[in-house]
Structure formats: structure tokens, C-alpha cells
Amino acid sequence: MLLIHCPYCEEARPEVEFAYGGEAHIARPVDPSTYSDEQWEEFLYIRSNPRGRHHERWRHAHGCGRFFNAVRDTVTDVFETTYKAGEARK
Amino acid sequence: MTTMKRFSGFNLIGEAFRSHQGWPEHWPDKAPKASYDAIIVGAGGHGLGAAYYLAKKYGITNVALIEKGWLGGGNTGRNTTIIRSNYLYDESAHLYDHAVKLWDGLSQELNYNIMYSKRGVLMLAHNVHDVQSFKRHIHANRLNGVDNEWLTPEECKAYCPPLDISPRTRHPVLGGALQRRGGTARHDSVAWGYARAASALGVDIIQNCAVTGIRRGADGAIEGVETERGFIASRRVGVSAAGSTSLVMKMAGLDFPLESYPLQALVSEPVKPIFPCVVMSNTVHAYMSQSDKGELVIGAGTDQYTSYSQRGAFHIVEHTLAAICEIFPIFTRMRMLRTWGGIVDVTPDRSPILGKTPVKGLYVNCGWGTGGFKATPGAGDLLAYTMAHDEPHKINAPYNLDRFRNGRLIDEAAAAAVAH
Ligand SMILES: Cc1cc2nc3c(=O)[nH]c(=O)nc-3n(C[C@H](O)[C@H](O)[C@H](O)COP(=O)(O)OP(=O)(O)OC[C@H]3O[C@@H](n4cnc5c(N)ncnc54)[C@H](O)[C@@H]3O)c2cc1C
Ligand SMILES: [Zn+2]
Numbered sequence: 001m002l003l004i005h006c007p008y009c010e011e012a013r014p015e016v017e018f019a020y021g022g023e024a025h026i027a028r029p030v031d032p033s034t035y036s037d038e039q040w041e042e043f044l045y046i047r048s049n050p051r052g053r054h055h056e057r058w059r060h061a062h063g064c065g066r067f068f069n070a071v072r073d074t075v076t077d078v079f080e081t082t083y084k085a086g087e088a089r090k
Numbered sequence: 091m092t093t094m095k096r097f098s099g100f101n102l103i104g105e106a107f108r109s110h111q112g113w114p115e116h117w118p119d120k121a122p123k124a125s126y127d128a129i130i131v132g133a134g135g136h137g138l139g140a141a142y143y144l145a146k147k148y149g150i151t152n153v154a155l156i157e158k159g160w161l162g163g164g165n166t167g168r169n170t171t172i173i174r175s176n177y178l179y180d181e182s183a184h185l186y187d188h189a190v191k192l193w194d195g196l197s198q199e200l201n202y203n204i205m206y207s208k209r210g211v212l213m214l215a216h217n218v219h220d221v222q223s224f225k226r227h228i229h230a231n232r233l234n235g236v237d238n239e240w241l242t243p244e245e246c247k248a249y250c251p252p253l254d255i256s257p258r259t260r261h262p263v264l265g266g267a268l269q270r271r272g273g274t275a276r277h278d279s280v281a282w283g284y285a286r287a288a289s290a291l292g293v294d295i296i297q298n299c300a301v302t303g304i305r306r307g308a309d310g311a312i313e314g315v316e317t318e319r320g321f322i323a324s325r326r327v328g329v330s331a332a333g334s335t336s337l338v339m340k341m342a343g344l345d346f347p348l349e350s351y352p353l354q355a356l357v358s359e360p361v362k363p364i365f366p367c368v369v370m371s372n373t374v375h376a377y378m379s380q381s382d383k384g385e386l387v388i389g390a391g392t393d394q395y396t397s398y399s400q401r402g403a404f405h406i407v408e409h410t411l412a413a414i415c416e417i418f419p420i421f422t423r424m425r426m427l428r429t430w431g432g433i434v435d436v437t438p439d440r441s442p443i444l445g446k447t448p449v450k451g452l453y454v455n456c457g458w459g460t461g462g463f464k465a466t467p468g469a470g471d472l473l474a475y476t477m478a479h480d481e482p483h484k485i486n487a488p489y490n491l492d493r494f495r496n497g498r499l500i501d502e503a504a505a506a507a508v509a510h
Binding site for chain 1: 334336337345346347348349350394395396397398399403404405438494495496
């Protein structure tokens with residue numbers, strides 16, 4: 001089980017308190033009606049799925065309830081950092 | 091070509107007189123040649139099957155199968171071996187039943203005992219939604235000629251005696267869907283049987299040789315693959331790399347609709363035969379069968395996050411065992427021997443991708459996620475067909491990449507919430 005540092009609660013808590021939210025920094029379409037099929041495919045389905053540094057969202061579901069972002073290594077599962085939603089990509 | 095000595099009663103007796111010294115190796119380890127008519131990346135069951143059927147059915151014998159580790163060491167050697175084909179949608183029923191038909195007779199075809207055992211797969215319904223959804227599956231399956239039948243709780247108990255069907259349990263059994271042709275096969279034997287038969291037909295199996303790059307020509311078409319042992323040329327490359335598919339596709343400049351998750355399984359200490367079939371419970375997330383060695387083979391769920399670590403979290407295992415103990419109280423004192431994980435490649439609609447790619451000469455078989463062992467012979471055959479004809483077979487035509495653009499998803503996940 002992972003230990004995850006919530007940047008709001010400023011505490012490392014066990015993974016079971018958190019819900020994974022998928023890849024981070026995927027911007028919602030600003031003007032959806034202008035989106036082509038290719039752009040929808042990219043937004044909805046294409047994921048970077050890297051081996052190594054992964055930017056991802058987590059939600060402290062059984063804590064403060066808030067979304068935040070994290071950088072985790074997908075080979076070792078070690079978290080490099082976690083940061084609040086809205087902050088620039090680390 | 092290598093000479094394969096057939097397994098037969100006659101040869102067995104003959105060998106018994108010379109201490110079994112005359113059996114040749116199952117397949118020789120090959121060094122790569124400079125070029126091939128076709129290359130398969132990934133020697134899991136699917137890649138091995140594709141190499142075999144390319145040589146056997148589609149007449150392409152100058153084939154290299156390139157594997158970064160040892161053959162069958164990926165998900166093929168890590169899964170809980172459940173085989174069934176009672177999927178909801180027409181496309182899925184055709185795809186998975188194609189494989190189940192090939193499982194029948196595969197031991198004879200490969201001259202290798204893959205221990206396909208049609209012991210039946212029983213899926214338990216624990217709530218009204220399960221009952222309705224399973225009955226819908228049963229009706230859809232009947233229309234597709236796929237066997238699947240409804241059992242009452244008492245009939246479930248008769249089919250699988252260790253089951254607790256008393257109404258007071260936390261997960262009451264309201265009935266079950268039974269596919270009698272479903273069952274298990276011995277995963278390692280499947281890999282070894284295909285490897286032996288493919289190499290006898292001239293396929294070069296090259297292990298411990300990761301593909302590190304994909305070379306494309308000025309026109310964009312495939313020219314070959316870079317590997318740890320140098321460049322190997324081919325105008326036809328099929329990628330069957332399961333959890334690593336995103337990484338291999340990136341080498342060709344393609345971004346894929348895939349995410350890789352750890353999935354775990356575990357086995358108990360071996361005991362005498364007690365568990366006659368396969369039981370799956372999607373609602374409480376537990377799957378179980380008993381291996382021929384006597385171990386209870388138990389499948390757990392995926393972790394919530396993507397990873398290439400090949401190990402999952404302990405609380406996932408704990409959750410599964412809690413459910414097993416609840417449904418089968420008889421096993422509460424069994425000791426577990428080993429747990430392990432594999433990395434499964436999951437698509438947005440939980441159906442595989444099997445066909446051509448935007449790159450000429452590059453083919454892909456991936457996205458089988460948590461449930462592709464059952465499809466091994468079918469996926470191998472269809473990948474081989476697609477590579478040989480440069481066109482998908484009508485069974486795998488719906489499993490194209492375009493569906494994520496045009497919206498024709500095959501959404502088995504929403505239909506069933508079924509993991510295997
Ligand atoms: C714990 C667990 C339980 C499961 N239970 C079931 C079940 O009960 N029923 C079921 O139907 N399915 C099950 N599955 C899913 C099933 O195992 C897979 O869908 C199936 O085995 C995939 O087969 P494959 O040949 O495509 O993949 P693999 O066997 O994983 O083969 C892919 C191969 O590609 C190789 N490779 C990767 N990258 C490269 C590279 N760059 N160069 C060269 N080679 C490379 C890998 O080393 C690997 O050997 C389970 C999976 C797991 C992990
Ligand atoms: Zn918090």
C-alpha cells in the first residue's frame with residue numbers, strides 16, 4: 001500500500017484513504033462544439049502511460065476530499081512530489 | 091527447421107528403454123538473422139500463437155519471435171487461466187468463442203498436453219442487478235450459439251459443494267450463470283506447446299532480446315526493429331506486448347488508448363481435490379479454481395493506479411481473501427503460499443485492439459487487460475491472419491483503433507463490469 005502525502009492536509013496517509021483520478025493536466029475542451037473527432041479521441045482516450053515519471057491526479061476521498069496532483073515513478077511506485085490542483089506541472 | 095520428436099505412447103515406451111535420453115530440446119534458442127518475412131514482438135501466448143499460425147495456416151515460415159525476457163514470462167505465465175466466452179455483445183461472443191473452439195483439440199494439434207479442462211465456469215449473482223444482467227447475457231449468448239445457463243442457488247451448490255448459499259451470508263447467492271464449456275488450461279504448457287510447434291515449422295524464437303526501436307522508411311512504412319542484438323529487417327511487424335504495448339508503440343511514433351495496471355493472483359497450499367469448477371464473483375471481486383497440483387488459484391483485482399512494477403498492493407489481496415472466506419467458509423483456515431502480479435494493458439472500453447495501425451506494415455494485438463488468456467489461440471490466429479492478408483478477419487475487424495475516434499466502442503465493461 002502506498003503512503004501518499006496530501007498537500008492540503010500536509011500529512012502522509014495510507015493509500016486506502018485516496019482515490020486515483022487518472023492522468024493529470026489533461027485540459028477539458030474550452031469550446032467543445034468546435035472539437036474534431038481526432039481531438040475528442042485525444043482528450044477522452046489517448047494516455048501517455050509512461051514507464052517512469054507519471055503526472056497523475058489523486059483525491060483525498062476519506063480525508064479532506066480534495067483533488068491534487070502527483071508525480072510518481074511507475075516502475076518503483078515512489079512519489080517524487082504532490083502538489084495542489086491548479087499549480088503548474090512539476 | 092528442427093526435428094520435433096512427437097509425443098506418443100510408442101515413443102514414450104521406446105524412450106523408457108534408454109532412460110529418456112533421446113528427447114530433443116523443445117525448441118532451440120536462435121540468434122537473429124538479418125531479415126525476416128514477419129516479426130512478432132512479444133513471446134507471450136498470443137505472440138507465440140501468432141507465430142505458429144503464420145507458419146501453419148498462412149504459409150509464412152520465415153518468422154522471428156522476439157522476446158525481451160523468457161517466453162511465457164509475462165501475463166501468460168501469471169494469470170489464473172480462466173477460459174470462457176459468454177460475453178454480451180455479438181462482436182465479443184464471436185471473438186471469444188472463436189478462441190474457445192480452438193482450445194478444443196489444441197493439445198492434439200500441438201502434440202502437447204495443454205490440459206484444457208472444461209470444468210465449467212460459474213458466475214455468481216449476489217443482487218438483483220446481477221440476476222438481471224446475467225440473464226440478459228444468457229439470452230444474448232443463446233442467440234449467438236454460445237452456451238450459458240441459469241442455475242438456482244441449490245443448483246449452484248450441487249455444482250460447487252463448497253459454496254455457502256445460506257441466505258444469511260453477507261453476499262447471498264441468488265443464482266449463477268454457468269458456461270459448461272468454460273474452464274481452465276495449463277498456461278505454461280500453452281506457451282511451451284506453441285513454441286515447440288512453431289519452432290518445428292521454422293520460426294526463430296529469440297529470447298532475452300528486447301525491441302528498443304522501430305524503424306520506419308521515408309514513406310513511413312515499417313522497415314524493421316532495433317533490438318538489443320542489433321537491427322532486424324522486416325516489412326511486417328506484429329506487436330503483442332501486453333502491458334508494454336504503449337512503450338513499443340511510442341517507438342513507432344504512435345500514442346495509444348491504453349493504460350497499464352498491476353493485477354494480482356495468489357495460490358494456497360496444495361490440498362486434495364475439493365473444488366470441481368471455476369467460480370467467479372464479480373460483485374465481491376473473487377475468482378477461484380483448483381489447479382491439478384491441488385492449490386487453490388485465486389484472482390484478485392487491479393490496483394487503482396497505473397504501474398509497471400509487476401507487484402500490487404497488499405490490501406487488494408486482503409480484500410479478495412475476505413470475500414473468498416465469506417463465500418466459501420470452508421477455506422477460512424487455508425494458508426496462502428505465493429502472490430504475484432502482472433501488468434495488464436487496459437483500453438477505455440475494456441475490449442482488445444487487434445488489427446492494423448496507421449503505420450504500414452505495423453500490426454497490433456493488445457488491450458486484453460485482465461482477461462486475454464482465454465483468447466490466446468484466437469488472438470494468435472487472428473493476428474496471424476491480419477498480418478498475412480494485410481486485412482483483418484471479419485471476427486477482429488470491429489476491434490480496430492478507429493473505434494476510439496468514430497465512437498463504435500465495444501463496451502463490455504459497462505455491459506458486465508466483468509474482470510475476466
Ligand atoms: C494475475 C492475472 C490474472 C489473470 N487471469 C486471467 C484469467 O483468469 N483469464 C484470462 O482470460 N486472462 C487472465 N489474465 C489476463 C491474461 O494473462 C492476458 O490477457 C494474456 O496472458 C495476454 O497474453 P499476451 O501473450 O498478450 O501477453 P504476455 O504473456 O504478457 O506477453 C507479452 C510479452 O511481450 C514481451 N515484451 C514486452 N515488451 C517487449 C519489447 N520491447 N521487446 C520484446 N518483447 C517485449 C513481454 O516480455 C511478454 O513476454 C490475467 C492476468 C493477470 C496478470
Ligand atoms: Zn487531504
